[in-house]
Amino acid sequence: MKYKKIHDFELTREEMILIQEKLSQEVEIISYKGVPKIVSGVDLSFQRDKAIAVIVTFDYESLSLIDLTWAIDFVKVSYMPGFLAFRELPIFLKAWEKLQCEPDIVFFDGQGYAHPRRMGLATHASFFIEKPTIGIAKSKLIGDYVEPGYKKGDYSFLYHKNEKIGIVLRTKDKVKPIFISPGNWIDFRDSLEYTLNFCTKYRIPEITRQAHLYTQNLKERGPL
DNA sequence: GCGACAG
DNA sequence: ATCTTGTCGC
Numbered sequence: 001m002k003y004k005k006i007h008d009f010e011l012t013r014e015e016m017i018l019i020q021e022k023l024s025q026e027v028e029i030i031s032y033k034g035v036p037k038i039v040s041g042v043d044l045s046f047q048r049d050k051a052i053a054v055i056v057t058f059d060y061e062s063l064s065l066i067d068l069t070w071a072i073d074f075v076k077v078s079y080m081p082g083f084l085a086f087r088e089l090p091i092f093l094k095a096w097e098k099l100q101c102e103p104d105i106v107f108f109d110g111q112g113y114a115h116p117r118r119m120g121l122a123t124h125a126s127f128f129i130e131k132p133t134i135g136i137a138k139s140k141l142i143g144d145y146v147e148p149g150y151k152k153g154d155y156s157f158l159y160h161k162n163e164k165i166g167i168v169l170r171t172k173d174k175v176k177p178i179f180i181s182p183g184n185w186i187d188f189r190d191s192l193e194y195t196l197n198f199c200t201k202y203r204i205p206e207i208t209r210q211a212h213l214y215t216q217n218l219k220e221r222g223p224l
Numbered sequence: 225g226c227g228a229c230a231g
Numbered sequence: 232a233t234c235t236t237g238t239c240g241c
Contacts, residue, residue: 043231044231044232045232045233046231046232046233047233079231079232080229081228081229081230081231082229082230084230084231109230109231110230110231111230114230120230121230121231135230137230137231138230138231139229139230139231140228140229140230141229141230142228142229142230174241179230
């Protein structure tokens with residue numbers, strides 16, 4: 001949590017860019033050491049000036065739910081492409097503090113390394129929670145790629161300025177692919193493998209799909 | 225100037 | 232992301 005104070009004040013676009021550029025120098029796309037046992041998925045839902053964040057934690061092997069925590073707070077920053085972390089991290093961290101278990105890896109609903117300054121939501125978040133992270137996006141932010149095959153498991157790489165920044169994965173036969181990118185302290189190969197572990201029968205991997213279902217559910221019940 | 229643009 | 236019903240396709 002050593003970078004938390006960075007968000008304790010209003011930031012201009014230029015200041016946010018400087019923060020992203022500085023943090024990006026510390027990103028390490030490296031192989032994950034060991035086998036993940038407990039993993040978490042994060043998703044947020046908005047309504048007017050408030051938002052709710054949900055963190056679901058699963059057993060990597062059995063895909064059974066281990067824990068579920070959530071938090072609600074007022075949204076202070078509007079959405080701006082490239083600066084999603086500044087809008088969603090505050091509320092996410094509030095839910096993170098309630099977490100009783102300690103996940104090995106955390107999946108986020110957005111980009112990781114596949115960002116203009118290599119500092120997408122998942123990557124930025126890693127510096128607060130100090131855990132390996134992976135970004136799972138339903139659409140592309142930046143980069144170029146060739147359409148992957150149409151069968152589940154087919155994939156291609158996403159490039160930006162001659163650098164590999166992500167993976168375009170077909171998670172189900174004949175459906176739009178999703179965009180996977182390492183957040184931090186994990187590499188492309190592991191990000192792909194761990195994501196595929198959660199690809200059962202839907203386009204969105206269970207780890208983030210479940211978080212999204214709970215987020216929509218809690219909204220309907222009143223809390224938000 | 226024009227097109228792109230995570231959630 | 233959010234506002235919302237029916238409907239086309241496998």
